[in-house]
Amino acid sequence: MAYQALYRKYRPKNFAEVIGQDHITKTLSNQIKNNQISHAYLFCGTRGTGKTSIAKIFAKAVNCEKSVDGSPCNKCDICKNLSNASNFNVQEIDAASNNGVEYVRELRENVKYTPVGCKYKVYIVDEVHMLSESAFNALLKTLEEPPAYAIFILATTEPHKIPETILSRCMRCDFKLVEIPALESLLKKIFADSKITCDSIAINLLAKLGEGSVRDTLSLADMCAAFSNNAITYETVIQCSGTTDKSTLHELALSVVQKNSKKILEIIHDFSKAGKIISKLNKDLVEYLRDVIVIQTSENYMKILVYPENIIDGMVKISKIATPSNIIHLLQKLSSLEQEFRFTTNQRALFEITLLSLLEESSLESRVSALEEKLKTMVLP
Numbered sequence: 001m002a003y004q005a006l007y008r009k010y011r012p013k014n015f016a017e018v019i020g021q022d023h024i025t026k027t028l029s030n031q032i033k034n035n036q037i038s039h040a041y042l043f044c045g046t047r048g049t050g051k052t053s054i055a056k057i058f059a060k061a062v063n064c065e066k067s068v069d070g071s072p073c074n075k076c077d078i079c080k081n082l083s084n085a086s087n088f089n090v091q092e093i094d095a096a097s098n099n100g101v102e103y104v105r106e107l108r109e110n111v112k113y114t115p116v117g118c119k120y121k122v123y124i125v126d127e128v129h130m131l132s133e134s135a136f137n138a139l140l141k142t143l144e145e146p147p148a149y150a151i152f153i154l155a156t157t158e159p160h161k162i163p164e165t166i167l168s169r170c171m172r173c174d175f176k177l178v179e180i181p182a183l184e185s186l187l188k189k190i191f192a193d194s195k196i197t198c199d200s201i202a203i204n205l206l207a208k209l210g211e212g213s214v215r216d217t218l219s220l221a222d223m224c225a226a227f228s229n230n231a232i233t234y235e236t237v238i239q240c241s242g243t244t245d246k247s248t249l250h251e252l253a254l255s256v257v258q259k260n261s262k263k264i265l266e267i268i269h270d271f272s273k274a275g276k277i278i279s280k281l282n283k284d285l286v287e288y289l290r291d292v293i294v295i296q297t298s299e300n301y302m303k304i305l306v307y308p309e310n311i312i313d314g315m316v317k318i319s320k321i322a323t324p325s326n327i328i329h330l331l332q333k334l335s336s337l338e339q340e341f342r343f344t345t346n347q348r349a350l351f352e353i354t355l356l357s358l359l360e361e362s363s364l365e366s367r368v369s370a371l372e373e374k375l376k377t378m379v380l381p
């Protein structure tokens with residue numbers, strides 16, 4: 001059998017299987033149970049948070065005659081028919097590639113036909129913010145007087161681009177980024193089911209790198225599983241994700257707090273030579289230093305930070321060399337670089353200059369404070 005990506009294989013089939021969006025699944029299933037569904041919904045949220053999955057579950061749930069707790073039974077003929085991607089009653093439209101008014105006119109024609117073999121016809125319009133102005137106007141006419149059997153689910157990653165006239169016709173559902181613990185338990189379940197081994201530290205890293213998106217998390221997991229022959233380790237995830245390995249970050253952070261400009265330039269040189277992106281190194285360094293602050297300020301850091309022991313030891317070492325205010329100052333400068341990187345053609349030079357000027361600043365500061373100390377002990381005439 002052809003290999004099926006984890007994201008597809010483990011796509012949720014009912015509301016209970018959706019993770020991290022309880023506020024939405026509960027509302028929708030209650031609407032179905034109480035027979036109070038709307039005719040237009042706006043699903044807003046970043047990619048991979050479950051907008052399309054929930055839309056498809058909803059399309060089945062409103063039609064299923066044996067729905068369980070507002071969710072589709074997935075066993076009846078209606079559910080089975082609606083699972084078929086080419087089913088007439090559930091139409092998925094990608095507004096990114098069909099954004100013109102003629103396309104919406106076609107849709108309006110289509111809406112005139114009643115559903116076949118079930119109660120509702122559901123139109124899922126992905127990336128709806130991409131529609132042209134005239135297309136939005138045409139869509140609005142349909143939304144103003146939808147036939148009783150039609151339901152529109154408009155999905156978008158950029159709700160601010162949707163005209164107010166459309167927004168006011170829709171019930172808005174804001175999807176949240178999925179939290180790390182929820183992604184971790186999903187990964188554990190999927191790995192156990194798929195006979196993939198992966199320790200908890202690697203699972204935590206996968207969940208963090210997914211940045212709240214189920215799809216991104218599972219795509220990375222897929223790649224790691226293939227790369228490691230189903231035996232994923234922390235190192236596998238580092239290699240597959242292109243994330244900066246913590247030993248480079250440790251060396252760089254250490255050189256900064258020890259004011260070793262030669263070493264800083266060497267590390268950046270090696271990093272660039274390997275064809276890696278400097279803005280990514282900066283982002284990862286910011287995260288590393290943030291973890292150092294956690295060590296400096298929280299006694300419970302072992303519970304908060306999930307890393308192999310040698311990585312924590314490196315962070316502890318840095319936390320003892322630099323003061324929290326040193327690290328905060330570094331973080332302020334490096335975080336503001338993220339913006340500046342967008343406007344420069346030479347990220348490497350900008351990064352080097354910033355780090356070296358930080359060393360200058362700190363050596364000037366320490367000279368001034370040494371002078372101040374000296375002055376205190378001198379008796380002035």
Ligand SMILES: [Zn+2]
Binds near residue numbers: 080
């Ligand atoms: Zn059913």
